[in-house]
Amino acid sequence: MTTVFALSSARGRAGVAVVRISGPLVKDTLVQVAGLSDPKARTAQRVAIRDPRNDEILDQGLAIFFRGPKSFTGEDVCELHIHGGPAVVTSVLDCLAHVPGLYPAEAGDFTRRAFDNGKLDLSEVEGLADLIAAETEAQRRQALRQMQGALSTLVEGWREDLLEASALCEALIDFSDEELPDDLNQVLDHQVLRIKEGITQHIDDRHLGERLREGFQIAIVGPPNAGKSSLLNALVRREAAIVTDIAGTTRDVVEVHLDLEGYPVLLADTAGLRRLEGEDGDSSIRIELEGMMRSRKRAEDADLVLVVFDAVESVPATDEAWSRLGSRAILIWNKVDLREQEDSSDDKFEPPEELRNLPAFMISAKSGIGLPALLDHLRSEVVSRFGGGEAAVVTRLRHRHALEETVAALDRMRSAPLPELAAEDLRVALSAVGRITGRNDIEDVLDLLFSEFCIGK
Numbered sequence: 001m002t003t004v005f006a007l008s009s010a011r012g013r014a015g016v017a018v019v020r021i022s023g024p025l026v027k028d029t030l031v032q033v034a035g036l037s038d039p040k041a042r043t044a045q046r047v048a049i050r051d052p053r054n055d056e057i058l059d060q061g062l063a064i065f066f067r068g069p070k071s072f073t074g075e076d077v078c079e080l081h082i083h084g085g086p087a088v089v090t091s092v093l094d095c096l097a098h099v100p101g102l103y104p105a106e107a108g109d110f111t112r113r114a115f116d117n118g119k120l121d122l123s124e125v126e127g128l129a130d131l132i133a134a135e136t137e138a139q140r141r142q143a144l145r146q147m148q149g150a151l152s153t154l155v156e157g158w159r160e161d162l163l164e165a166s167a168l169c170e171a172l173i174d175f176s177d178e179e180l181p182d183d184l185n186q187v188l189d190h191q192v193l194r195i196k197e198g199i200t201q202h203i204d205d206r207h208l209g210e211r212l213r214e215g216f217q218i219a220i221v222g223p224p225n226a227g228k229s230s231l232l233n234a235l236v237r238r239e240a241a242i243v244t245d246i247a248g249t250t251r252d253v254v255e256v257h258l259d260l261e262g263y264p265v266l267l268a269d270t271a272g273l274r275r276l277e278g279e280d281g282d283s284s285i286r287i288e289l290e291g292m293m294r295s296r297k298r299a300e301d302a303d304l305v306l307v308v309f310d311a312v313e314s315v316p317a318t319d320e321a322w323s324r325l326g327s328r329a330i331l332i333w334n335k336v337d338l339r340e341q342e343d344s345s346d347d348k349f350e351p352p353e354e355l356r357n358l359p360a361f362m363i364s365a366k367s368g369i370g371l372p373a374l375l376d377h378l379r380s381e382v383v384s385r386f387g388g389g390e391a392a393v394v395t396r397l398r399h400r401h402a403l404e405e406t407v408a409a410l411d412r413m414r415s416a417p418l419p420e421l422a423a424e425d426l427r428v429a430l431s432a433v434g435r436i437t438g439r440n441d442i443e444d445v446l447d448l449l450f451s452e453f454c455i456g457k
Contacts (some may be wrong), residue, residue: 001075001113003029006105008456014084016359018455019092020335022110025101026076029202030063032099039065039078049082051095055412058091059083073110081374091192108450115438122438123151126396129452130213138386142212147394154202155436158406162433165191190413192426196410202394203403208386209393210400211303215266216382217256218384219298221321227334230365231308232256234270235375253294258373260382268302275345304381307355308332311339311362322354331360335369347428363408396436405432408441452456 003023009016017239021029032045039296044062051058061082071077075266082088096102111128114120127146145151168188211217220228233239235254254269296319299305305325308336311333331351351360361375363370394400405411406429413425434440 004105004109005093005102006109006456007082008079008110009095011086012084013086017082017089017395019080019082019089019096019101020105021078021080021108022071022075022105022113023102024076025099026065026078029096029099031079032077033095033415034061034063034064034080039063041065041070044081049080049092049095051091051098053095053098058095059088069119072119072286073113074119074137075113078346087296087452089264093220099331099384105455107455108453108457109455111453112363112450120150121152123155123399123436125450127151130395132453132457134261136259136264136427138212139264142209142393142395150396151393151399152437155433158199158434159430161191161195161424165195166423166430169419169423169426173423178394183206190416192410195217199403199407203400205387206247206391207394207400208340209395210388210397212263212393213395215264215268215416216304216385217302218306218378219268219270219295219302220306220308221270221295221299222332223310223319226310228308229254229269229335231306231332232267233365234365234368234371235267253298261379263382263386265378265382268298270298286292287429300324303385304378306328306332307358308334310334311336311352322352325354327358329355331355331358332374333362333367335362336362337364337369374395401430402435405429 001019001023003025005019007017008020009018027039030039033049035050036047039045042064044064047063048060049058050056059082060409061080062152064079064081066072066077066079068075068077080092082092093104097104111125111218112119115125117124123146127143127148129138130143131147134143156418165188168191170185172188220230220232232254236258251437253271256267256269258265258267273434299321305328307322307325309332312335351358361370361374361377363374365371394403409429409432410427413422413429415420416425431440
């Protein structure tokens with residue numbers, strides 16, 4: 001195993017930078033660059049960082065030695081805490097690059113070593129990656145639970161139960177000529193049914209784990225010039241989208257991240273939906289048609305849809321996309337501040353038939369009228385959709401596919417005509433569950449996962 005090094009803190013000017021070294025040559029390196037021949041484990045020791053090529057002092061800092069296997073990677077590890085100026089960091093990294101036997105770490109190299117040495121299983125590695133990427137409090141809580149083994153414990157319990165079921169099934173095959181308990185088949189079927197129901201309960205969660213990890217999707221749709229982009233800007237409190245009085249200004253989907261009560265929300269402003277008049281070959285028409293197609297697709301995929309209409313217009317525009325929104329839609333009447341006080345007839349607030357009986361809000365994205373009530377409603381919607389979220393949940397599509405494959409194998413096993421076929425289905429189920437924590441050969445998954453980490457982690 002090689003010895004690798006990398007900057008593990010963020011680049012740029014800072015008070016302190018951390019350089020991590022892991023591998024069999026850590027002690028030799030400490031002798032050469034820090035003069036520590038017998039470093040004390042888990043103790044911060046003040047050292048002068050020297051370049052072994054010319055004995056020049058590069059910086060004064062701290063060295064902390066972690067003796068394997070009681071370290072993050074399971075190997076000997078050292079952290080050099082140095083001053084965070086770019087010149088200092090560059091000089092120390094260049095110095096380490098010229099130490100014989102040391103190599104710059106690749107992306108995710110340290111975490112990969114932790115996995116290879118049994119310090120983390122694959123689901124815990126994914127939790128660590130999610131923890132580093134977490135932007136909201138709810139994402140942090142979910143990632144931390146997974147990194148601490150909440151999902152691993154759950155999956156390992158299923159795996160142990162499947163091993164017991166496999167042992168019972170093999171007994172039916174190997175000792176078919178022996179006198180076995182009469183109820184052994186019933187015991188096996190009950191065991192498999194219990195495992196299947198436990199897994200089904202956790203995957204029947206409306207994809208909450210994936211939504212929490214990737215963000216709750218809210219799409220803003222409606223006819224041109226209804227104030228969709230203005231509403232987006234008002235909700236995120238900055239000029240994230242271009243606002244003009246020209247119909248069709250927004251041609252593509254504009255996405256902005258929003259934190260609502262600690263939950264991640266991906267807010268999307270979309271192109272206005274309207275009927276176009278003109279030649280299909282007109283480039284401007286083609287661009288706007290493409291934008292409207294993307295708007296309809298985003299509305300179909302969203303968890304919640306804000307349908308924005310102009311309160312000044314007498315007849316709201318209609319679109320075939322409205323009929324497919326169902327209970328996911330919230331009706332927004334915008335620009336109420338522009339309505340003339342003397343013209344307060346309610347017929348101007350009659351929505352298309354497909355959108356009647358939906359929650360409705362009268363707002364002004366420009367002046368802020370009605371926005372607090374709308375935000376409160378959005379917060380309650382997001383919180384209620386996510387629920388408490390304290391239990392271990394499936395956070396990646398990879399987990400869901402593996403568990404669905406497990407359930408399918410158990411269904412086949414329960415109806416298998418021969419015990420040999422049932423045993424094979426149990427082996428398939430065990431293999432699928434093992435992929436979640438990395439107990440099986442999953443090199444393609446590993447390569448993709450560790451490439452997501454930054455260098456130094």
